[in-house]
Amino acid sequence: xxxxxxxxxxxxxxxxxxxxxxxxxxxxxxxxxxxxxxxxxxxxxxxxxxxxxxxxxxxxxxxxxxxxxxxxxxxxxxx
Numbered sequence: 574x575x576x577x578x579x580x581x582x583x584x585x586x587x588x589x590x591x592x593x594x595x596x597x598x599x600x601x602x603x604x605x606x607x608x609x610x611x612x613x614x615x616x617x618x619x620x621x622x623x624x625x626x627x628x629x630x631x632x633x634x635x636x637x638x639x640x641x642x643x644x645x646x647x648x649x650x651x652x
Contacts, residue, residue, distance in 0.1 A: 577602075
């Protein structure tokens, strides 16, 4: 169990939602906190590289033959 301090604006919004939905103020707080936590956990599961993974073209078997492909690249650079 815990307590939090809310600004007047947030408290008033929560009270209006509670009245509109016919819920207790505590229930509005619980639901809001649960949604916030769910979003944060979902964001933590995402990699910060998700938007770039898979965008580079390369050999299909790179994961299996990475050392061979690397050797080929070095050989090309050395001429």
